[in-house]
Structure formats: structure tokens, C-alpha cells
Amino acid sequence: MTTRDFDLIIYGASSFVGQIMTRYLAEHIGFSGTVKWAIAGRSSSKLNELRASLGEVAANLPIIIADADDANALAKLCQSTRVIATTVGPYALYGEQMVKACAENGTDYCDLCGEAYWIKRMIVKYADAAEQTGARIVSCCGFDSIPSDLGVHFLQQQGHQRFGKYFTAIKLAVNKMKGGASGGTLASMIEAVKAAKSDPKLRREMNNPYILCPEKIDLRRPQVSIKGPKFDNDFQCWSAPFIMEAINARVVLRSNMLLNMAYGDEFLYREQMMTGKGLSGRISAIALTAGLGLFALSVIINPLRSLMQRFVLPKPGEGPSPEAQLAGHFDVSLLGKNGDGETLKVRVTGDRDPGYGCTAKMLAQASLCLAFDVTKEDCKGGFWTPATAMGDQLTDRLIQHAGMTFTVD
Ligand SMILES: NC(=O)c1ccc[n+]([C@@H]2O[C@H](COP(=O)([O-])OP(=O)(O)OC[C@H]3O[C@@H](n4cnc5c(N)ncnc54)[C@H](OP(=O)(O)O)[C@@H]3O)[C@@H](O)[C@H]2O)c1
Structure with a gap:
């Protein structure tokens, strides 16, 4: 020391x-x-x-x-x-x-x-x-990205203890999440969109799931993200894209690389937001996908972005109230599958609003x-x-x- x-x-x-x-x-x-x-x-x-x-x-x-x-x-x-x-x-x-x-x-x-x-x-x-x-x-x-990264670490350890091997595919499902966004978080998202818009090379780089593994540029195994509403057979539930996958999955893939590919060269990881069963689950998945698309558009198109920043979104330094922080929480499940088809599920929860x-x-x-x-x-x-x-x-x-x-x- x-x-x-x-x-x-x-x-x-x-x-x-x-x-x-x-x-x-x-x-x-x-x-x-x-x-x-x-x-x-x-x-x-x-x-x-x-x-x-x-x-x-x-x-x-x-x-x-x-x-x-x-x-x-x-x-x-x-x-x-x-x-x-x-x-x-x-x-x-x-x-x-x-x-x-x-x-x-x-x-x-x-x-x-x-x-x-x-x-x-x-x-x-x-x-x-x-x-x-x-x-x-x-x-x-x-x-982003401790529940994902430590959730995978915890699941892999539990899986290794039970089955003697690591999972080669892991899915994270957000079961519940309650909380708001701050001006600082939105400013960071807007900054990333602006950078991507002005530089096509950077845009391509941002789409690379292995962007955080520059030390091992031969990593090419395609990763599969959810792009729209989808029924998930493993969770028996409707699901929609989860916005934080864009960073969380990249951190998890870097962890695997830093562990000398302990989870395998073919390791697959993805995240999704669960919206429930039946018709209401399906409608929620469609609504959530549409909402994300609209939000993305409003950030990409400049006049809309300026209007949103001026009148709708919180400014830097602003964010959810202390009451909203107390009332917030999150609950995610991670499901692992190994090469022999054996599976295990773990849960990670937090007792305040996730982002703050x-x-x-x-x-x-x-x-x-x-x-x-x-x-x-x-x-x-x-x-x-x-x-x-x-x-x-x-x-x-x-x-x-x-x-x-x-x-x-
Ligand atoms: N990973 C996650 O889950 C997560 C969750 C929440 C936030 N975030 C990220 O955390 C960051 C902070 O979020 P926030 O909502 O707390 O942001 P914020 O309230 O807007 O705060 C930004 C901070 O940056 C400081 N700052 C700006 N320019 C500076 C400069 N030139 N020199 C020194 N300090 C400067 C500001 O100083 P003043 O106070 O003096 O204005 C302020 O303290 C953002 O990047 C956000 O994306 C991540």
C-alpha cells in the first residue's frame, strides 16, 4: 500500500x-x-x-x-x-x-x-x-454494467461448481426495473449519437460487439441481439430490446477476453427486457420497441433533439427525486446453457432506482x-x-x- x-x-x-x-x-x-x-x-x-x-x-x-x-x-x-x-x-x-x-x-x-x-x-x-x-x-x-458483469461471473461460478464446466451461452432478462434518467446520462447518450453521426468509421466500430477487446482483434463470433418484440421460449415470456445491452454485452465480452476466453471462443451473450405473458405481454413488447425507436429518432434528428433537450429532457445536474430513487428497484435473471444442454438461472436485484x-x-x-x-x-x-x-x-x-x-x- x-x-x-x-x-x-x-x-x-x-x-x-x-x-x-x-x-x-x-x-x-x-x-x-x-x-x-x-x-x-x-x-x-x-x-x-x-x-x-x-x-x-x-x-x-x-x-x-x-x-x-x-x-x-x-x-x-x-x-x-x-x-x-x-x-x-x-x-x-x-x-x-x-x-x-x-x-x-x-x-x-x-x-x-x-x-x-x-x-x-x-x-x-x-x-x-x-x-x-x-x-x-x-x-x-x-x-451499467455491474449487475450484468458480476451476474455472469456469479452464474458461471455456480454453473462450474454444479456441472464442472462454464456456460457457453448466457441470456440476461430484465424482469423489473423502476427509475428515471438524469440529465448527465442523457447528455452522454446524445454525445455518443452525435459522434456516430459525424463519423461513419466510428459508427461501424460502435456496432462491433467486441469493441472493448482491441487486444484480440480476431474475435469474430457473431452475437445475436433482439431487434424487436419476441417470444422467449426459455423464459416463457414476451421480450423487447434492452437499451443498456449496447454497453453491458461489450463489458461481458471483454471480461471473457481478459479471462483468456474461459467461457469459450464461441461464447454468446445477450440482454432483453421482459414484458409479460399473453396478449398484454405482446402489446407491451411492441409498445416498448416502438418507444425505443421513437426515442432513438428524436435523439438522431437534430431539430427534434434540440426541442427535447430544451423542453422535455432533464438538464445536466437534474434527475429523479429522492422519493423516486427510494421507490425504484431492479430485478434481473441470467440463464446459462452449456454445451451439454445443462441450464441454470440466477437472479440479481437492487433496492433503489437502478441509475442513481x-x-x-x-x-x-x-x-x-x-x-x-x-x-x-x-x-x-x-x-x-x-x-x-x-x-x-x-x-x-x-x-x-x-x-x-x-x-x-
Ligand atoms: N453507468 C450508469 O449506470 C450511470 C448512471 C448514472 C449516470 N451515469 C453517467 O455518470 C455521469 C454523471 O451523471 P450525472 O447525471 O450525475 O451528471 P451531471 O449531474 O450532469 O454531472 C456532471 C458532472 O461533471 C462535472 N463537470 C462538467 N464539466 C467539468 C469540467 N470541465 N471540470 C470538472 N468537472 C466538470 C459537473 O460539474 P459541476 O457540478 O460543477 O457542474 C458535474 O459534477 C454521466 O456521464 C452519466 O452518463 C452512468
Whole structure:
């Protein structure tokens, strides 16, 4: 363990999700000094306001100011802590200097990025530096993609214990999901669409399910996504496309690659939203598919996008109310099949709205897990996924401290 001033700094603590994470850490680890942590960002007034909202007990919580474009300030920030958890996004706009600073200074890093094309770019540019300094860089530590990545890890372990082999095909079904979207998340989606529209080469790259495996470019096994309403015989239920598959599946495929293709070169993974049985399930699947199509169109077509941003969508810094976060939850099932046709199903659930209440707890626990559970011998420097960097240790933390469950069905 290096001697640095802090174990953990939340960078972007005044973001919508950063504030929830800061409050969670204030309750969960407090200010006794057992865990040395600080909050950081670009705005002194917002960070002071956030600290004041935590009460007198937080009066000594350190605040550090650093703009995402200020390479010197970010390098100093990274030299002062063992782990950075950053919510400063869209990452494609504001994230690169922080990844660079962490990779060059041997500082572990977690984020909530869902922008696969940007993560790939960071792997290509900074993997060598991270390997040399020992920095563990772990993106996608929120609802995308921890339930998917750790859900697959859990299912594969259970399957291996029972059948002596890993599953070669896994399907994730979203049974229930209640929660809203924040301005920051929508800004990231819009940024990705704009990037794809302006660059056909990037668009093709984004469609590659193995975009996050640039180290192994011979991966070609086609992956099959659901494009519209479909009756699923395994779950005996109607299903529709699940928007987060675009990042989650890519993270799961990277995990398989980092495990030296332990689940097989032919490993198949897909995600879908379950809409129920019978006619009502079918109608819901059609409605959901149509709704997703309309949303995609409104983001792609510029005048519509501007109107939506101005009048309909939440702005950066806005998101679901505290009541909506409390009332939210998620429940997903993962079904695995191996080469002999043997199957097993597991469930992963969370007790708050997936994108914010749950995501803030996942990012906090992932950062603490890197800081305290996973030694540099267990996991060396480089670009990892949540499952390959933290696996069981993070699953245990999420069960014990973050209201999540992982069970065999
Ligand atoms: N993976 C998941 O499940 C998941 C869930 C939720 C969110 N997300 C992602 O997490 C990120 C944050 O979401 P959010 O809704 O919390 O966003 P948000 O409220 O819009 O916050 C964005 C943050 O970026 C900061 N920022 C912007 N430009 C900066 C600069 N030049 N220097 C330093 N800081 C800068 C803002 O600072 P100020 O506070 O000073 O304005 C703010 O703290 C987004 O990228 C979103 O896509 C992912």
C-alpha cells in the first residue's frame, strides 16, 4: 500500500449521482478517519454547499478543486489518493485527462462510463502506462454494467461448481426495473449519437460487439441481439430490446477476453427486457420497441433533439427525486446453457432506482473494494472490468452494504 493522503477521492462530487454517492459514503463510512476520503470537482461553491448539507460532522471533509481540462491539477489530485471515483461526464467530453493522470501516476480509477467507443480509445492510448505504474482502471461501475458483469461471473461460478464446466451461452432478462434518467446520462447518450453521426468509421466500430477487446482483434463470433418484440421460449415470456445491452454485452465480452476466453471462443451473450405473458405481454413488447425507436429518432434528428433537450429532457445536474430513487428497484435473471444442454438461472436485484440510488452505492463499493480488498498482486495495473478486477470481493460488498442480492433461482 502506498502512503498517500487519501484512500479515495470522489471527483465530480457535485454531479447528480456524485451527490448521492457522497451522502451514501457520509452515512456508510462517516468521518472518523478509518477511510480517508475527500470530494473534488471544478466548482468550489457547489462542493462547499454539498459539504454543508452533510452537517457539522462533515466540516473537515477536504475539498479539492480541479478542472477536467487542467492536467497539472489532475496529476496533483491523483498523486494524493489511492483511488479516484469519477462521475464527471459525458466522459467522451471531459474524461480523458483524468484517465491519463491515473494511468501515469499509478492511481486506481472507477467510473460510470457507458460510452464504449471512448473506453476503447482510452485502452489503446493508456493501457501501457497503466500496466507500468500499476494503476487499475475500471469503467462501467454502475447499473451499467455491474449487475450484468458480476451476474455472469456469479452464474458461471455456480454453473462450474454444479456441472464442472462454464456456460457457453448466457441470456440476461430484465424482469423489473423502476427509475428515471438524469440529465448527465442523457447528455452522454446524445454525445455518443452525435459522434456516430459525424463519423461513419466510428459508427461501424460502435456496432462491433467486441469493441472493448482491441487486444484480440480476431474475435469474430457473431452475437445475436433482439431487434424487436419476441417470444422467449426459455423464459416463457414476451421480450423487447434492452437499451443498456449496447454497453453491458461489450463489458461481458471483454471480461471473457481478459479471462483468456474461459467461457469459450464461441461464447454468446445477450440482454432483453421482459414484458409479460399473453396478449398484454405482446402489446407491451411492441409498445416498448416502438418507444425505443421513437426515442432513438428524436435523439438522431437534430431539430427534434434540440426541442427535447430544451423542453422535455432533464438538464445536466437534474434527475429523479429522492422519493423516486427510494421507490425504484431492479430485478434481473441470467440463464446459462452449456454445451451439454445443462441450464441454470440466477437472479440479481437492487433496492433503489437502478441509475442513481443503486449506481451511487455500486460506484462507492467498487472504489472501496479497489482500495481495501484487491491487492496489486491480486490484480495488476491495466484496463479491467468490474468482474475481472474485483469479482467475488465486490459481489460480497454489494450484498453486505449496498442492498443487492445474488441468488440461484
Ligand atoms: N453507468 C450508469 O449506470 C450511470 C448512471 C448514472 C449516470 N451515469 C453517467 O455518470 C455521469 C454523471 O451523471 P450525472 O447525471 O450525475 O451528471 P451531471 O449531474 O450532469 O454531472 C456532471 C458532472 O461533471 C462535472 N463537470 C462538467 N464539466 C467539468 C469540467 N470541465 N471540470 C470538472 N468537472 C466538470 C459537473 O460539474 P459541476 O457540478 O460543477 O457542474 C458535474 O459534477 C454521466 O456521464 C452519466 O452518463 C452512468
